[in-house]
Amino acid sequence: MAVGPDSFYISNNESSGGVIATLFEFATRATSGTVYYFDGLTTRVVADGLRFANGLAVNIDGSRLYVAETSGRALKIFDRDAISGALTYAHTEAMENAVDKITVAADGALWIAAHPKPISLARARSKIDGASPSLVIRFVDMPGAEPAYSAVYSNDGEGSVRKFV
Numbered sequence: 001m002a003v004g005p006d007s008f009y010i011s012n013n014e015s016s017g018g019v020i021a022t023l024f025e026f027a028t029r030a031t032s033g034t035v036y037y038f039d040g041l042t043t044r045v046v047a048d049g050l051r052f053a054n055g056l057a058v059n060i061d062g063s064r065l066y067v068a069e070t071s072g073r074a075l076k077i078f079d080r081d082a083i084s085g086a087l088t089y090a091h092t093e094a095m096e097n098a099v100d101k102i103t104v105a106a107d108g109a110l111w112i113a114a115h116p117k118p119i120s121l122a123r124a125r126s127k128i129d130g131a132s133p134s135l136v137i138r139f140v141d142m143p144g145a146e147p148a149y150s151a152v153y154s155n156d157g158e159g160s161v162r163k164f165v
Contacts, residue, residue: 001056001065006040007085009065011053035067037085046087047078057102057110064090064141066110068099075099075112075139093147097135110139116154133157 002008012034033053037046047053051072058065058080065087067076073095078087097114104110114135136153154162 001058003058003062003080003082003085004040006038008038009046009056009058009085010036010038011050011056011067012036013050013052013054013070033069035065035087037087039085046085047076047089050076055099055101055112057104059104059141060108066102066141068102068112070098070100070115073098075102075110077141093139093141093149095137095149097137099137108140108142110141111152112137112139112149117157131157131159 001010033048033050034045035047035050035053035056036043047067050067050069051074052070053067053076054070055068056065062082063080065078065080067078069076075093075095077090077093079090080087095112095114097116099112099114101113102110103112114137116133116135134155134157135151137149138152139147139149141147152163
């Protein structure tokens with residue numbers, strides 16, 4: 001997640017033990033995920049103890065970093081120091097699904113891709129069509145308002161699509 005011309009955050013959700021170790025960590029919801037910050041010169045850990053840290057996004061004004069904890073079924077929210085890149089834990093939003101990639105819309109809402117049945121994702125990777133259940137969530141985290149999320153799209157992986165109003 002780029003935050004400047006020479007600075008960015010990256011997430012690490014895999015162990016150095018290979019595919020089997022990664023699957024084990026995912027299944028056991030191990031807290032081995034990390035977020036790193038590169039300031040143009042050095043890289044350092046700015047958040048750790050995350051459950052399969054995956055998607056990252058920064059809000060419009062750059063004051064918050066969101067981390068999708070895929071196996072933790074949660075969205076970790078950090079306040080961000082724009083000068084140093086340091087993160088301060090703000091809170092965790094529990095999600096009903098395995099959240100994955102995050103995009104910030106022009107209105108500041110987060111659009112989050114999620115997996116309602118994460119085990120199906122592993123099975124889909126071995127299939128030719130690669131179909132697995134999927135979900136899109138809209139999450140609103142605005143100052144002075146209660147955070148709220150709602151499902152806006154779902155697909156059961158079998159061709160049945162549902163759009164929510």
